Amino acid sequence: xxxxxxxxxxxxxxxxxxEESAYDAxxxxxxANVKHIALLxxxxxxxxxxxxxxxxxxxxxxxxxxxxxxxxxxxxxxxLVGLGFDDTNDIQSWLGNDMKKQKSARLAKKQLSFLxxxxxxxxxxxxxxxxxxxxxxxxVTEKAINFCKIASDIxxxxxxxxxxxxxxxxxxKVKEDFGDKPEYKDVLVAKFLYYNYFAHxxxxxxxxxxxxxxxxxxxxxxGGVALYSPEGNFxxxxxxxxxxxxxxxxxxxxxxxxxxxxxxxxxxxxxxxxVLGGSDYQERDWxxxxxxxxxxxxxxxxAELSERLISNKEVSNVS
Numbered sequence: 001x002x003x004x005x006x007x008x009x010x011x012x013x014x015x016x017x018x019e020e021s022a023y024d025a026x027x028x029x030x031x032a033n034v035k036h037i038a039l040l041x042x043x044x045x046x047x048x049x050x051x052x053x054x055x056x057x058x059x060x061x062x063x064x065x066x067x068x069x070x071x072x073x074x075x076x077x078x079x080l081v082g083l084g085f086d087d088t089n090d091i092q093s094w095l096g097n098d099m100k101k102q103k104s105a106r107l108a109k110k111q112l113s114f115l116x117x118x119x120x121x122x123x124x125x126x127x128x129x130x131x132x133x134x135x136x137x138x139x140v141t142e143k144a145i146n147f148c149k150i151a152s153d154i155x156x157x158x159x160x161x162x163x164x165x166x167x168x169x170x171x172x173k174v175k176e177d178f179g180d181k182p183e184y185k186d187v188l189v190a191k192f193l194y195y196n197y198f199a200h201x202x203x204x205x206x207x208x209x210x211x212x213x214x215x216x217x218x219x220x221x222x223g224g225v226a227l228y229s230p231e232g233n234f235x236x237x238x239x240x241x242x243x244x245x246x247x248x249x250x251x252x253x254x255x256x257x258x259x260x261x262x263x264x265x266x267x268x269x270x271x272x273x274x275v276l277g278g279s280d281y282q283e284r285d286w287x288x289x290x291x292x293x294x295x296x297x298x299x300x301x302x303a304e305l306s307e308r309l310i311s312n313k314e315v316s317n318v319s
Contacts (some may be wrong), residue, residue, distance in 0.1 A: 001271040004317060005033070005296075005299075006033050006034070006035040006299050007032070007033065007034050007035070007289050007296055007297055007298060008034060008036040008037065008044065008081060008127055008278075008297050008298070008299055008301055008302040008305075009036075009037045009038075009278040009281070009282070009288055009289045009297065010036075010037065010038040010064070010066070010081070010082065010276045010277065010278040010297075010301075010305070011030065011038065011040060011068075011229075011253075011254070011276060011277065011278025011279060011280045011281070012023075012025050012029070012037050012038060012039055012053075012065075012066075012279060012281045012288055013025070013039075013040055013041065013068075013280070013281060013282045013283075014039050014040070014041060014046075014307070015041070015141065015142060016041050016044055016046050016141055017049060017140060017141055019046060019138060019281040020131075021283065022039050022046070022052045022236070023045065023052070023055055024057060024283075025037070025039060025281060025288060026039075026056050026061050026063065026285070027051065027059070027201075027221070028054055028204070028281070028288040028289075028290050030059050031288060032159070032287065032288050032289035032290060033289070033304070034061065034288055034289035035060065035061060035062065035274050035278070035299060036061070036062045036064070036302035036305075037056075037062070037063055037064070037240060037278075037288070038063070038065070038066035038081075038083045038084070038278070038298065039052055039064070039065070039066055040066035040067060040068045040081065041066075041067065041068070041141070041143075042067075042068045042069075042070075042141070043067065043068070043070070043095060044067070045065060045066075045067050045087060045091060045095060046090065047087075047092065049065050049087045049116075051089065051131075052315045053065075053155070057071050062302070063065060063175075064083050064084045064305070065082075065085055065086075065087050066081065066083050066084075066085070067081070067082045067091075067219075068080075068081055068229065069081070069082065069210065069215055070200070070205075070214060071210050071211060072210070072211060073211075073212035073213070073238065073241060073242070073245075074241065076238060077200055077201060077205075077218060078212050078234075078238055078242070079200060079229040079230065079231055080183045080212065080215055080219075080226055080227065080228065080229055081227045081229045081251050082215070082219035082224050082226050082227075083130050083224055083276075083305065083309075084223065084224045084225055084305065084309040084312075085219050085222040085223055085224025085225075086224070086313075088220070088222055090221075090222055091218070091222055091228075092220055097272055098242075099105070099152060101137070101138035101139070103138070104138035104139075104140075104141050104143065105136060105138035107143060107206070108136050108138065108140075108143045108147075109136060110133045110206050111143055111144055111147050111204060111206070112135075112147060114140050114203070114204040114206075115147055115148075115151055115197070115204070116205075117190065118160070119160045120151045120154075120157050120160060120286070121157055122150065123154055123156070124154055124155070125150065125154070125299045126150075126153050126155070127151075128150045128153065128154075128180050131146060131150065131175060135147065135240075137139045140157070144194055144197075144198035144204070145190060145191075145194050145198075148189075148193035148194045148197070148198070149187060149190040151193060152157065152187075152189040152190045152193060153192075161189060161193070164196065165173075165192070168192075168196075168259060168308065170192065170195055170196055170253040171192050171240065172259065173193045174188065174191050174195060175188070178191055182289050183284050184284065186199065187284070190292070191202045193313070195280050200231065200233065200247060201233070208260075211234070212242070212245065212286040213245045216242075216245055216246055216247055219246070219255070220246070220312055220316065221316050222313075222316065223309065223312050223313035223316045223317075224309065224312065225248035225249065225274060225305065225308055225309060225312060226247055226248050227247065227248055227249045227250055227274065227276060228247055228249070228251065229251040229254075229295070230250070230251070230254075230255070230259050231251075231254050231259075232254065232259070234259045234260060241271075246272070247269070248273065248274050248308060248312075249273040249274025249275055249276060249308075250268060250273065250274070250275055250276075251277045251278070252265060252268075252275045252276065252277050253275055253276075253277025253278060253281060253291070253295055253297055254277060254291075255285075255286050255291040256279075256286070256290075256291030256292045256293065256294040257282050257291075257297065259277075263309060267268050274301075274305060274308055275301070276297070276301055276304075276305060277297060278293060278297070279291045279297075311315060
């Protein structure tokens with residue numbers, strides 16, 4: 001969907017193990033008249049990010065570095081998005097990019113073991129043997145959703161899946177949100193399993209967490225901004241704690257939904273915080289620049305981000 005007015009989108013995913021996905025996302029931004037984006041992966045940053053930026057310049061799209069993090073604050077799980085930081089050795093070493101395959105493999109084994117503990121069978125892989133091997137070796141970083149795809153495609157798991165779908169409001173919601181979209185026909189059950197077991201706060205979510213304060217300070221020290229990313233679970237107490245530790249703002253748009261009401265958005269902006277957001281594009285999920293068709297974030301928000309990044313970089317250079 002192309003809009004006449006240029007827009008911005010600060011939550012666009014790429015896959016580090018398949019870096020052409022970043023270039024594909026930039027091309028989609030061009031088609032949607034999106035002039036300013038942030039490219040994100042979960043808990044890692046491509047060492048080749050400058051190439052994404054350079055490609056963006058050639059096609060008229062400003063590309064910001066990005067990362068999505070699951071952090072821990074007072075025993076609470078808090079989602080953060082870091083934007084615009086310098087892609088330095090400090091960030092790379094902090095995220096452990098040099099050991100990402102080993103970390104990815106360890107997490108994959110935990111996720112597989114968890115699903116097995118819930119009664120899922122992985123003996124008859126039904127053509128998914130190579131994918132499972134790549135998950136367990138750490139070659140594929142998007143693990144949970146892929147395990148759910150494999151589990152949902154194994155006939156022996158049909159009864160287990162049926163038992164958790166019965167009378168499940170979550171299954172009803174997944175069908176309402178994705179059931180009429182052809183691109184989700186073959187992954188509808190996998191989406192349900194992911195939300196049921198691996199989303200934030202669910203029992204299978206054992207994504208390694210860093211301290212929230214450490215993450216905010218690290219991103220800012222490298223000239224970036226750190227933003228609260230509630231993704232449908234905004235908590236006012238968490239927001240107040242984040243303000244105390246120096247958060248830069250909040251990701252208020254997600255997909256096509258506003259996390260906050262208009263009065264709170266006005267209040268947060270008037271207090272000097274950034275209010276940004278994005279589509280959460282992930283090749284299937286939503287569209288760059290428009291979410292599911294209803295999202296629009298004006299270029300003004302991009303200008304505000306650029307101004308804050310300049311300010312944060314000046315502070316980081318002095319310190």
